[in-house]
Amino acid sequence: MNISFSRLDDTIARFTLGDSSPAFANAFRRTMIGEVPTLAIEEVRIYDNNSALFDEMLAHRLGLIPLTTDLRTYVRMEECSCGGEGCPGCCATYTLSVEGPRTVCSSDLIPADPKTAPVHDTIPIVKLVEDQKVVLEARAVLNIGREHAKWQPTLACGYKSYPVITIDERCDACGMCVDECPRGVLALGSRSVEIVEAKLEDCSLCKLCEKACLAGGIGENPAIHINQDDTRYLFVVESDGSLPVREIMEYALLRIKKKSEDLVDILNDISGGTVHEASS
Amino acid sequence: MHMEIKIIDLEPKKARLLFVGEDHTFMNALTDELLRDPGVDVARYIMEFHFSDPELLVTTVGDRDPLGAIIDASRRLAGHCDDLLEQIAGAASR
């Protein structure tokens, strides 16, 4: 299995996963979305709120704010040494106290631990006018996207199979597929249609070119064929800012690896037992 | 978080295991990897409802031990992850 990046920075990664399988590509995608933990506000204690929004709407809006997550400092509540009660090892606390008239922003959310500050400073939470006031305390915990989408570290996270375009000798360079292609992958060559250099990866496998070719009256089979390579995948992973993309990818792979290794250990114990039974 | 497995049925050429708390994410990758083993005949998992635990069925041909096949498949999965982790570390340091 191999991986080659065409782009990798903190917020977005584009890469090709080669020599792989649909099952592994999907497991990797699902793990990145649903099993990489991040921090999100889970509990809000509201002391004062006479704004136009209900308490629960306010709490919901707070929950959706992405928070910078440090996976080395925080652990998940049920794994924490405090036994799920909530301690500085598994919870990040925030205070917010704003009086109108002004708009409450995510930067008004003061973290107890500056490392867990909100990713964006300018998320509007609620607009206050004269005499309106919001005072609250919030607690963020680490959890996974499978539990609630607010813990999802990824935005757009998906893949497509690598496109394989074949143009056979029956192509008469009529150009109908070129006009039809919405991504501009094809161009008119001297004797037949050609693939524009570096545009192949843009192909969305929509097969409009095949249809256009057929509409040109070429017969039963089009002269251009779009296929997908089931061993190569083009991935896009975008982060919401709580974790760098590289960390999301590495964590996801470590999760799959850990599960596999756990399974090996368990089965070794079991089959060791049955071998013993059979011999005795 | 630890994996929990319940054995429903274990015969020389057939195994049925219940994976507590797992879902398609891992099971699909595991069955796919199992099917790459020429000694494996059937590798399939069933989730009765969305929220129920998946049940894996593995049968083998020849003298392949079903648990051994699962162990090898998960070792291969872990190997793939190692490969990729190494390459990511290499790409990021460049």
Added chain:
Amino acid sequence: MIPVRCFTCGKVISTAWVEFKQRRDAGEDPKTILDDLGIERYCCRRMLLTHKEIIDDLIPYQ
């Protein structure tokens, strides 16, 4: 109030609202504003395009 994130993909789009509203009210084409603000996908674009701010009408009630 503008939703914090895009309903579909989860991108934080509320940070772009103030600028989007200002520039739209000044008569600029929404397409160029959204492109400028880096809001690429159509799921995120519709969040801003179709939003109607009603907080000011709600303020008398609490």
